[in-house]
Amino acid sequence: MNLEARRLVFILLFLFVGVVFTARLFYMQVVDDKWIERAGEVAKRKITIKPPRGILYDRNRKKIVANKTYYNLMFVEDDIEDFDTVAFSKLIGMSVDSIHLRFEEIRKNLDRKTKSKATGNDTIVNDYRTYMPNAFLSELSADEISRIAMDLPDFKGFYEEPMSMRDYPYNSGANIFGYLNEISGEELNKDRQFYNVGDFIGRSGLEKYYEHELRGKKGTKVILASARGKLVDNFADGKLDTNAQQGPPLHLGIDIDLQAYGEELMKYKLGSAVAIEPSTGEILAMVSAPSYDPNRMVGTRNIRSNYMKLYKDTLKPFYPRPLAAEYPPGSIFKVIQALVCLEEGVIEEDATFPCTKSWVGCHNHPTANSVSKAIQFSCNPYFYYAVKKLIQQGKYESNFKDAAVGLELWEKYMHSFGLGQKPETDIYGLRSGVIPNVDFYDHWYGKLRWAFSTIRSNSIGQGEVKLTPLQMANLAAIVANDGYYYEPHLVKSIGDQGPAEKYKVKKHTMVDPKHYGVAKEGMRAAVNDPYGTARRARINGITVAGKTGTAQNPHGEDHSVFMAFAPYDNPKIAIAVFVENAGFGGTWAAPIASLMMEKYLTGEISDTLKEQRILDKRFTHINE
Template sequence: MNEGRKEIIQIVFVLVAFVFLIKLFFIQVVDDRYAQLANSNAILRQIDYPVRGLIYDRNGKLLVYNTPEFDLQIIQREVKNLDSAKFCEVFSMTPAGLRQSFKELKAKKEYSPVKPTIFLTKLSARDFAKIEDNIDEFPGFYIQARTTRAYNAQAAANAIGYVSEISKTKLERDKTGIYKQGDYIGQSGIEAFYEQYLRGTRGVRFKLRNVDGIEKGSFRDGEMDTLSTPGQDITSTIDLELQKYGEFLLKGKSGSIIAIEPKTGEILSMVSGPSYDPTLLTGKNYSSNFVLISNDTNKPLFNRPLMAQYRPGSIFKIAQAMVALQEGVITPETRIRCDRSIIDCHGPHTNEDLRGAITNSCNPYFWGVLRRMLNQGKSNNPFDDTRVGLAEWNKHMSSFGFGTRLGIDLPNEKRGLVPSPAYYDRAYGGRPWKFSNIYSIAIGEGENLVVPLQMANFAATVANKGYYITPHLVKAIGPSGKPLPAYVEKHFTTIDSAYFRVARDAMERVVEAGTAQYRAKLKDVIVCGKTGTVQNEPRPDHSVFIAFAPKENPTIAISVYVEFSGQGGRAAASIASLMIEKYLYGATKRPQIEEYVLKGKFL
């Protein structure tokens, strides 16, 4: 009997010991809360945020740099007898604002009463100077240093983009584990596309503290610290002075200007109007300013050079001409009568050859060109014949980069539209269609859609006699001094280079004696260009112009869209020629044209 009791008691002791061992294992190994409680009073873990890479213009002028910013962190377990009145005075808060901050603190996903959690964000250097002498009066509160973006010029906002705290949605989608709540991330422009190069790598420091919370140096002489790695600097392709001039000319107008160096595809200037002041999207007023900018009916965050899709208008006639030449349905000497009973036209001309038709922007001529292109007699059925011709036309047009994303190093680029047989099959719901249904695409109207970037790239392609390099905004990343590999590759069109000479000659005549002669002609350089007046019923037409200069060894290609401004030879041609002058000579030699643009009375 006693032996049985003895065994039971032994078993009970073993079981109790086993339970204690399991509990001890969980406390010491699995659950780190007790370790945190033990260490939190003596050791403070601080994030060492990396310095984000700088951004320069093509000439080495600093565009974007970093400026100090501070977050106020709290370890709530250490907050004792908070003097809320004094706290509100030091931090310029109201009692209601302080209560709201505590309420929001506990709602944060990362909140822990024993770990540092952000309480106030985006304190400026001025704020820090004000509170530095008082922070020791508030046990449990600590300053975390970091940096934010600052700008040397209020220019190129849509191209450069902005940086802000990573959203919960993006954080949930991040599979790399690189980002934590509170980290800053590029949200648009260069800042977003080159985020992996600009961001750097986060580090961590462990600080010893005494019982009063005062820092006493590094824990274990920094043995456990990891240093942050700064982001890589970037040299952009932007010419700051040209960019500022373009924004000056487009002020008060809606539209875009894109200038490209043809041989390299480097974007010299990318202006979206209206735009915004990039300094508004920094600091503690970021949220309120972002709401104001986002709700602006002028859409300053809408990057028109990449995202606005317009009909191309008469500038498309250059591409139509080269496709028809390649297909052999016309020659440079082909004459087509300007029959205005077929389609309306403008200007005094009657029976032009190809160069004359481009010079005078003859609509009936290009109606006839497209008809020859689409109806080559390859099928006895007129509907099938048009399908075959349109498929070939689409192939050539797509080789210029129309109807597809070019692949610029910015997010949110749109495709535009070059209609295909499949497109019209959908549009007509399976019913047959032929040339007479779609002829408006001959003059850049109808279903054609382009983004301004594509038209600037097209001008560069003509300047290069048949190839383009994908337009891009970054010239060099870090010490390598090179762009990404995608931005050095040549893309050739399906058009023989000989036909580009015809296009170049015709574009020269447009400026010398055609629709652009009054405002685009320059005294000392040959400008090759083409005007466009894009229908926009019921509102006024859009003014469009593409150009490159000089004719031989061109160094700049440009497209200009000015919304609701009428004829292409007015607003757009004027702005483009002023930009060319600025780039080639440093200033305009025609102040009267600049004054005309700034007045903005184009209709």
């Protein structure tokens, strides 16, 4: 072969190799994008730094929702050497077969569906990388990790990694705080800039309502990494790194000791106890019974173990009764009816009506010769007569039209007390209660086919009227304040910002403050004077004003209701207690309320026999 022929062969070979490498490079960079990802891995990588979640404090600066360190048992498959599965099995308490199944589960969990660029069809891609860390076991407690930590170095490729999860030091307030759970695919798609697969997100309660504030701000660390995922060095000496910022603390109006005490009193009972500071609208306690230890819903392992048990519990511990249960308020509603009747001028303070038991049932009591006495004695016929004068004022010849106009006016008054509409409380699950209006009755009976006689049960808080326990407590606060209120709220400050603007707005009812003295005197007498219905609400050395209620229940025993405030001359606490299927309001709801008020105002209980009677009483059986 001559020289020219050899030169041609070398040129052709060189060109062939160049074409092959160029084609391969084009395929790697343009057609197959996984090489682009790998190139980024080789060059630099961003590591997300998760911030600790914001802490919650009660009104006395006690830490009530904190973060606690747990541990993940991590592994990198490429680093595992001479793996003794039998010894590892003994160390972590899993069978050898379970260990193999766990490795397979980890790989399978990293399957994801994607569309093929070539065919457009769905295809399964597995993101598992043997050189990347994965969690073999998650959420190990300090005790659990300590039992294996000493022997862990014997198993190359395995190591411990700390993580932060919620902790509830007081075991109370589950329905207030809510819980965290792993983010769903739908939630992830809404905010991929912050969340990653496996992140936890507020699922209910304050954790959900204040998710954006509590989660804080993520940080990033840019590193140089090898093709095998090993850290080589910080990129640009850390100049591109950003610090993670913990979520600001939430300072609540809740008194955690009062909350815990209320939950203890309501144990083995169904119902609610809500306490509010009248001067601010801050919620001091919000008991939903039955409740549960919020630590039972911390982390995936606990949620898997406990969620369905709690969800299927027929007593509904997840159900936020103070916010969502709509009950007939019973006789506590008479206080509001009296105020509206006085404002409209249909009765005077010394108005007297006969206690006509043949028209509506009532208990034996002296003659109610004033509005305050009617409240003190809780006379049913008195309020039937009074509210009839309100609803049917004789403005029209037709009783039907007269009642419709009267009910429209009554509805406006009720709305001014925050009834029949959702409170603006900073939590999810709120219901508005029911204040029936003209449209409501027109739907049931037909237009102009009903009158006061049709709807008279509303006069004493029965019939179609429904209130939530939160609304009942706010009514007590309104009376304590002589006619104004602030929207009840749980968080008094995010960090040091103070309350949200909407919680600084003073809201006034349509009833002039001058009328509230009559209602307050009736409530004071109901607790402290002879023939009052709320004698069990008395507190030594403190004047309590309260009103009992016995809400009729067509499905069983009547409900026990009570609302109150104290001290009488300078109210610091307003409260409503609702105990389902417990009978007369003065028997059970009133003493529970008085114990909670005394606990809050003095820090101790003077009548231990009253306390023990409540603690011993069971209206239902709840598993410990």
